[in-house]
Amino acid sequence: MELLNEIESDSDQLEPLEIITSLALMLAIRHQTPTAKELVRTWLSDPIATAAAQHAVDNLRTWTELPPEQAVERARAFDMLEAATAALAQLRHTATDSPDRLGKIFLTVDLISRNINLASEAVLVTSGDPTEDREFAARALTVLDGIAQFKHPSITHFLIEALGHLAAADPSRAFHTAATAVGAGDEYTYDSVAAAETTKFIERYLAEFREVVIADNKLLTSIRSVLHAFVDAGWPSAISLAYRLSEAFR
Structure with a gap:
């Protein structure tokens, strides 16, 4: 010591x-x-x-x-x-x-x-x-x-x-x-790299893990929560993805 x-x-x-x-x-x-x-x-x-x-x-x-x-x-x-x-x-x-x-x-x-x-x-x-x-x-x-x-x-x-x-x-x-x-108003949500990385992450869920998302309402709620944090920050990619998510999971 x-x-x-x-x-x-x-x-x-x-x-x-x-x-x-x-x-x-x-x-x-x-x-x-x-x-x-x-x-x-x-x-x-x-x-x-x-x-x-x-x-x-x-x-x-x-x-x-x-x-x-x-x-x-x-x-x-x-x-x-x-x-x-x-x-x-x-x-x-x-x-x-x-x-x-x-x-x-x-x-x-x-x-x-x-x-x-x-x-x-x-x-x-x-x-x-x-x-x-x-x-x-x-x-x-x-x-x-x-x-x-x-x-x-x-x-x-x-x-x-x-x-x-x-x-x-x-x-x-x-x-x-x-x-x-990740929550609405977090500093992270106002970063362009963060917006790109997170929307890509969510898109992967919709493509690779779609069946899991369909079967798990809590998971879908979490996805919407994170996505809307970036929508609130005004990122076009998040807004577009939010629209597609709404259409896919009515």
């Missing part, structure tokens, strides 16, 4: 810090070493407290990308990521009077959102189909559920992209997460 504190206090020691955090994660996840598990638990209970905590959160991505053959280790990594996400949600409520802490919280959530997106893309490339690894999809969706409440354009952008990778594994759950993340 003394060595770790010394490294954290020296900005020139970032590479050793990276090595130490990676080693701690390996000992905690693969070998279940009690001291390492406690150290990682401490980091993830306050992910913005130290540089080591930030590195640990970032390095969990490698473990979440493990193949199904290493599902036990992957599950432990997801447990840790969920703990970090829950801690960040709690910290957010106590940091309302501290812009600096609040900024760090959102930056860390943005990191998690980006990494879940990258991990989901990597798993999809490896398996060719998210339905081939439903356990990964379920765990990734749980993390995304936790960060959907952090309504910031960058966070939401990565979240929507990740949901696009995962949707085939559980179309209803994936879109309900999108509906939590």
